[in-house]
Amino acid sequence: MRKAGAGLLLTVVLGILVAVSSCVYDHGDMVLNETVCVTFDQDITSGSFSTFVVCDQFKEQLLEALTKNGRSLDDVKSIHMVNGTYKTQAVVHHDWRFTGDIFIARQDDPNASGYTDGPALFTSFNHQSLKKLQGRPEDADLEADGVELVDRALDSLLDGENPRLILIVENDSVSPEPSESDVMSFKLRTCVKFQAILKSDHHHGGGWGNHH
Numbered sequence: 219m220r221k222a223g224a225g226l227l228l229t230v231v232l233g234i235l236v237a238v239s240s241c242v243y244d245h246g247d248m249v250l251n252e253t254v255c256v257t258f259d260q261d262i263t264s265g266s267f268s269t270f271v272v273c274d275q276f277k278e279q280l281l282e283a284l285t286k287n288g289r290s291l292d293d294v295k296s297i298h299m300v301n302g303t304y305k306t307q308a309v310v311h312h313d314w315r316f317t318g319d320i321f322i323a324r325q326d327d328p329n330a331s332g333y334t335d336g337p338a339l340f341t342s343f344n345h346q347s348l349k350k351l352q353g354r355p356e357d358a359d360l361e362a363d364g365v366e367l368v369d370r371a372l373d374s375l376l377d378g379e380n381p382r383l384i385l386i387v388e389n390d391s392v393s394p395e396p397s398e399s400d401v402m403s404f405k406l407r408t409c410v411k412f413q414a415i416l417k418s419d420h421h422h423g424g425g426w427g428n429h430h
Contacts, residue, residue: 247417249414250287252283253410254410256270257407260405262401263397263401263402264396265389266390267387272384273383276372280294281390284416288312289416293417294376294415295416296416299411299412300412300413301357302357302408302409303411304406306349306404313350314404316345316349317345318390318391319342321338321388322337322344322368324370324381324384325382325384326381326382334381335371335396341360348357368412
């Protein structure tokens with residue numbers, strides 16, 4: 219598959235971000251589960267295309283969850299990615315099968331010519347039906363290099379940094395081939411779930427808590 223380059227960031231694609239959080243106490247430690255989602259909204263007229271979407275809400279989401287629970291970054295013992303999911307929405311006309319890769323990169327400065335880290339392969343699709351990905355989100359078959367990049371970015375939160383991650387689609391082929399008269403129109407919603415383990419706080423008893 220083709221590797222993604224910094225030049226494709228010149229393409230402007232709007233992403234929709236949704237954040238969900240929950241927490242649970244485990245042997246006195248609070249575990250915060252955070253999910254951040256972005257949506258690729260696509261109208262494609264060629265089987266070979268590149269596009270991207272920015273995910274820059276990790277720090278904001280984590281700090282909001284910590285504040286709701288009366289905690290701070292100093293209380294976080296560790297943080298890491300748990301899993302990733304994807305689903306398609308609003309697939310029109312007919313089904314399509316696509317083959318390509320999703321890369322992930324870190325670029326904290328949107329005006330920079332290169333990346334802070336990556337890009338690294340995140341997941342791949344091989345002759346994947348768009349319509350079969352509708353409905354319940356599917357667990358992504360994640361690549362270790364991509365997960366490790368996300369974990370490095372999340373770990374930087376503990377040093378006060380504000381990581382900005384970019385999901386990059388490098389698609390090789392589509393069947394049937396889209397065209398101006400047969401546009402492949404769809405949305406691809408990709409979610410990253412990460413988990414923060416907090417130091418024990420004896421002022422908080424055991425039990426479950428949910429925050430939306």
